[in-house]
Amino acid sequence: MMKKIWKIVALTAVILLIAGVVCIGVSYFLGGSVSDLYENKTVLSLLDMFSPESIIGSITAFFGA
Amino acid sequence: MNRQQFLAELSQYLTFFSPEEKTKIISAYNEKFDSAGPECEAAVLAELGTPMMTAIDLKRRVEAGEKISFGEEVSCEETADETPSELSVETETEATLESENTEASDEPSDHSETENEPPETLPEAVAEKRKPRGAKLVFALIGASLLSLVIAALFLTIASVGIGAFTAMSYLMIAGLNNLLYLTDALMLFGGGLVLFALGLIVVWFAIWSAVSLISKLFRGACKKGSAASEKE
Numbered sequence: 001m002m003k004k005i006w007k008i009v010a011l012t013a014v015i016l017l018i019a020g021v022v023c024i025g026v027s028y029f030l031g032g033s034v035s036d037l038y039e040n041k042t043v044l045s046l047l048d049m050f051s052p053e054s055i056i057g058s059i060t061a062f063f064g065a
Numbered sequence: 066m067n068r069q070q071f072l073a074e075l076s077q078y079l080t081f082f083s084p085e086e087k088t089k090i091i092s093a094y095n096e097k098f099d100s101a102g103p104e105c106e107a108a109v110l111a112e113l114g115t116p117m118m119t120a121i122d123l124k125r126r127v128e129a130g131e132k133i134s135f136g137e138e139v140s141c142e143e144t145a146d147e148t149p150s151e152l153s154v155e156t157e158t159e160a161t162l163e164s165e166n167t168e169a170s171d172e173p174s175d176h177s178e179t180e181n182e183p184p185e186t187l188p189e190a191v192a193e194k195r196k197p198r199g200a201k202l203v204f205a206l207i208g209a210s211l212l213s214l215v216i217a218a219l220f221l222t223i224a225s226v227g228i229g230a231f232t233a234m235s236y237l238m239i240a241g242l243n244n245l246l247y248l249t250d251a252l253m254l255f256g257g258g259l260v261l262f263a264l265g266l267i268v269v270w271f272a273i274w275s276a277v278s279l280i281s282k283l284f285r286g287a288c289k290k291g292s293a294a295s296e297k298e
Contacts, residue, residue, distance in 0.1 A: 002274060009270040016263035023256030032249025040250050046240050050233050 068098050068106050071116055078120030080289045081127075090123065127148035202291030212286075213280040224272035230265030234258040 037043055048054060066074075072091055079087045094113075101109045113119055242253030 002278070005270070006274065008236065009266060013263040013267045014234075016259045016266070020256045020263065023252045023259060025256075027249045027252035027256060030252070032253050035254070037250055037253055040244060040247060040268045042243060043240050043250060046236055049236070060093030 066110060071110055075114035078117055081124045098251055100178040155194065199294065201294035205287040205291030209283045213283055217276055218280050220272040220276035224269050227265040227268030227272065230261045230268065234265060237261065
């Protein structure tokens with residue numbers, strides 16, 4: 001049972017990973033880049049939210065350090 | 066799975082029984098296979114199901130004080146054999162014993178060692194079986210429960226990382242939908258979201274699987290060791 005679920009999860013993850021990589025690849029092929037993404041003001045707040053500094057800051061704030 | 070594999074696996078699952086009981090159960094199943102014959106082995110295996118389910122069923126029935134069924138006679142069997150399908154865990158079935166008693170007068174020397182057990186030993190064996198397990202088993206189970214809480218907390222933390230990835234994925238997908246006018250940005254966001262979703266899925270399932278398998282192994286081990294320690298007492 002567990003092995004069957006493992007297979008399904010692994011297959012789904014591989015498919016999603018491939019789809020994600022293809023999306024990013026197509027974006028690069030069309031001339032997009034991460035630095036361009038930072039120029040988009042609507043996405044900038046989101047990128048700031050998921051930046052490593054922000055994540056570390058929220059974890060330290062959670063544990064009260 | 067063949068007969069040998071079934072019996073070997075069943076023997077591993079019968080941790081709740083004493084070695085003598087285990088031997089008797091295995092010999093009863095052996096007898097069932099013998100009576101069915103090699104041509105009906107597959108049918109007997111199909112009828113019995115998995116060794117784990119068989120062991121669980123046996124344990125449940127013993128705890129409830131019921132008679133244990135070792136399965137019905139298989140349909141491919143042509144000749145009626147003398148092996149009963151209903152047997153008690155401690156020895157053989159009462160039916161076996163009764164038939165043995167009736168046959169004993171006619172054919173006194175034609176039975177196996179287990180079949181020659183006198184029926185008078187049954188109530189004692191049942192009483193012994195129903196005796197509550199010792200304190201060591203209880204302590205082992207309490208310890209396993211506490212340890213399982215720690216394990217659950219640890220893997221919940223790991224799972225929360227995966228849930229964080231899911232959250233980030235949803236934000237990226239929404240941002241991608243809001244920026245469909247800028248195709249390259251949208252594709253970049255969708256791609257990032259999908260990769261995060263895949264990673265989150267693996268992390269969450271890994272946490273669930275690890276916690277479940279570790280906790281089940283822990284309880285199985287605690288029951289085994291607790292029972293063994295109680296029996297020594």
